[in-house]
Amino acid sequence: MKVTPKSVRKEILTNIRKSLLELGSSTIVELSDRLGISFPTISKCFAQMEKAGELILVGLDDSNGGRRAKRYAYNPEYMLGLAIFLERTETHYIVYNCLGDVKNTGKTDGVLVEDDLTSLTKLMEKIVDQHPTIRSIAIGVPGSVDNGKIFYIPGYEQFHNLDLKGYFEQHFSIPVVVENDMNAAVLGFHKNSGLKNNTSLVYLYSGQNGPGAGFLINGDVVRGSTFFAGEVSFVPQYNDRNFRQALENDRDSMTATFSTDAQIDAICRLIATITAIINPHTIIFCSDEIEKTTLKKISIGSSKYIPSKHLPNLTISDWKQDYLYGLQSLGITLMLMEPN
């Protein structure tokens, strides 16, 4: 909505950074064509960025009939990001650069069981001190988040309505983003998949509070009017059972994965339901919760309910990895928006 020279300048810089990282390296004219921005502008930005050390001259292109063009690459070490995710018993963090290379990693006890943020703040202070070029912080939490504020986090009521983003931005003077774990995971998978920006994805998982899902629709995370979106355990599926009940009723206590025919039918029905409503491109299962053979059965079973040409791709992915990648990706986006 807002358009001012300042916002334009900021967006140009962000776009330059993004493109350079995507392309790996580029010449002035290449970027100018790609972004639709005149080459003198790119040239001026490059000069500034090179002086600041944000850009590296990697060499000259081969000539194609005239003067050889200088080729520049983004210096991935110029800024670092911190991603940290909070679980009940453990707190993991990684420090990474713009390319996603991990520079440092660690874990400690869970901080969610504590009364306040003291020990989390101390941990973060230590990390930020060790890496003074950290320029963004991404925090993942197992709860509903609205614009950096923890809205609802079952089991840790002391953090309800806590403005985590505001608190740490104040404290560190570094931009902060906070996101729900599933939303981060689905975002991470999306970024990793290389799918178009406006696709829809669903991440299914079975948390300790029953099964749930993270939705990405048209490239946006869906939160819902009361932050209830994704609570698929409530979906009525049979005459007298909802999704959760259908899974539990037939729970094989020996194994954590779903495999009985009844469980598979419940999942098929859920997939049919989701398809009939939002028709996503892909549905993702957690690798530790389902077997490849089961996936095939689900794929076949779903077509009982929906013409198979409309059914989504079914994929298995590593949840924790996607989660971290999602946080990284949020943090990188934030970094690249920083003014010079």
Place this chain on the structure above:
Amino acid sequence: MKVTPKSVRKEILTNIRKSLLELGSSTIVELSDRLGISFPTISKCFAQMEKAGELILVGLDDSNGGRRAKRYAYNPEYMLGLAIFLERTETHYIVYNCLGDVKNTGKTDGVLVEDDLTSLTKLMEKIVDQHPTIRSIAIGVPGSVDNGKIFYIPGYEQFHNLDLKGYFEQHFSIPVVVENDMNAAVLGFHKNSGLKNNTSLVYLYSGQNGPGAGFLINGDVVRGSTFFAGEVSFVPQYNDRNFRQALENDRDSMTATFSTDAQIDAICRLIATITAIINPHTIIFCSDEIEKTTLKKISIGSSKYIPSKHLPNLTISDWKQDYLYGLQSLGITLMLMEPN
């Protein structure tokens, strides 16, 4: 993504128009504050627009200590829009101004049963001739649309893969937008409701091809990866019935409205399902398909499946009116983006 001086200028003009229409009237400084654009820029635009007749000086504000400010209003007659929607047996159109006032209205036979666009084109030519200030055309069709192209339109296969937008933009040199009927309706309801831009809405209807739904999620229309989104008749609901079967099995052939207990339970389950997945703000029913008393029953019945604080508002609305309003709103958005 793209930022250039041209796009900036265009967006400034669009924002000025939008704000003037929303506010009814404004002074230069008021708009400058609202849009975050310097007042000399607004001043220059105003001068140009007034000269073109797009703006009207409505008088001077009362002084509050200094020179009295000139107050301007948008001239709603400066540009007109044409909204036209195609149904099997009838084609309706309205001509309206930026405020949504209807200037002209009419209907003829259905054009979808014909082999090509000849008669539709002729109709539109007549209308455009009568109203030479028409600056946008919005067309509603009962089929899937992707960027102005008819993707899938059951029953009228001769129009499959027809680029309606491209065809008429070429023909009339006026910007054209094409949208699916349900999507237009849900959009129209949204605009009319005054709800925030990022809310989620669902429009339920029972078409001749079985029940369906239009989804607006985070303010965006949901089409789905194979344009199958909203086909809720396929949702499995009971041991051996999906939503459509549940409705039909108990169809009271005497009346078109849903009222039996079994039908109501099916609808309750659908609402529970939709809530558990996307948790929308409101679900809208068509006024000719449901009674107010039934709605109350549905509201109560749904809370069997989902905690009632998460359930959406249930509303009844006039489908055709919302449809038209949605087309109008699309057309107005298009007009306001036109360069000077």
Place this chain on the structure above:
DNA sequence: AAAACTTATTAAAGAGGTTTAATAAGTGTT
């Protein structure tokens, strides 16, 4: 090896925004 041609970069002029100063048009006080 010099002339003709290509392409990249730098320099200068132009366009459209912002900021700041100057002017116009009021109100209120003594």
Place this chain on the structure above:
DNA sequence: AACACTTATTAAACCTCTTTAATAAGTTTT
């Protein structure tokens, strides 16, 4: 009624991006 004070508008200086011209640095042809 003259003066101080407010607020709206106009004018001028400035900043940033674009467009276009000039220059630098190669390649190819003769």
